[in-house]
Amino acid sequence: MHRRIPLSAALALVLAAGGVTACGHVDGEPITPTARATADFPNIGYADWTDQEPDYRFYPGDELEVTVPSAAELNKSVVVQPDGRVALPLIGPVMAADRSIGELEAAITQAYSTQLLRPQVQVSIKSTAPLKVFVGGEVGNPGVYDMAGDGDALRAVIQAGGFRSSSKRSSVVIIRRGPNGRAMLRTADLLSGMTNSRADLVPLRRFDIVYVPRSGVSEAGLFMQQYFRDLLPISFSYAINGFSGN
Incomplete structure (x- = not known):
C-alpha cells in the first residue's frame, strides 16, 4: 500500500530538530548538516x-x-483503534499506542482495579499492523510505504519503484529514532546487496527513513540542506494524531 506525499512532509512527522548534539557518519566521515543555524534554530545533528x-x-x-x-x-481480543485506544469490558477505552506490553498491562490493571480486587492483566500480541517506512531520493516513486512482515532497506527501495539511474546505491542513508527519541543515521551499501547475499541490507523498523542520494554530488550535505533547511523544531516521537492520556 502506497500513499504519495512530499518527503519533506514525511520527515517532519518523525524527525527532531532540537536537543540532538551528536553527529552521524557517511562513509566513515562525520556529517554536520548545513541547515540554517540561529540561536533559536540550531543545526541538526545525529546520535551514534x-x-x-x-x-x-x-x-x-x-x-x-x-x-x-x-x-x-x-x-x-481487541484491535488498537485509529485513535490509539482499545475498548475493554467494564472500563473506558485505554490508550495502547506507543506503549510496550508491560506498560499496557500496568495501565489496564490500574483501570480494572476500580472494578476488581487485585486484578492481574496479561497482554499478548496476536498480529501487528504493516511496517510503515518513508522512502525518498533517487527512487522511482518516493513516498510512504506499508511493508508486510519483516522488511529491509533494499526491499523498501524496490517497493518504491527501484533505483533511478542517477542514484548512488553504495551510500543509501537510513534514519531512525534511537534511544530516548534521538535520531540516528547510517549508510548502507545496497549496490553490493543486489549481488551478495551476505551484504548488510539493514532490517527496518516502523517509521524508518530510507533516502537514496544522487551519484556524483555531496549527497549528505545536499540532503540535509534540501529537506531540513525550513523544517521547524518538532518532537521526534511516535505520537500519532496527538495520542495522549489513558
Missing part, C-alpha cells in the same frame, strides 16, 4: 547508530489478546 532492539510498542491496527485470569469473562 546502535542496533539495540527496543521493546515493541503498539500501533493502530495491532491485534491484542487481553487476559484477566481472575475474571475469565473479561478475556477479549
